[in-house]
Amino acid sequence: MAEQSKTVTIDNQDYSVADLSEVARNQVINLRITDAEIRRLQHQLAIAQTARTAYANALKVELPGNA
Secondary structure: OOOOOOEEEEOOEEEEHHHOOHHHHHHHHHHHHHHHHHHHHHHHHHHHHHHHHHHHHHHHHHOOOOO
16 A cells, blocks of 8 residues: 555544554545545536536526527
């Protein structure tokens, strides 16, 4: 396993990843994967919100009285 950093901070306490149990190291990996997925989903949400705004603006132009 290639470690992204040699320490991990939990509740303002630094821990050496090398000193963690295998189960704890796996949980660190799970947290990192989950954090990456959250960032990906936040980017997807930003894209969807931008598209929604564009569609709403295009609809307003098409409404009667806005020609």
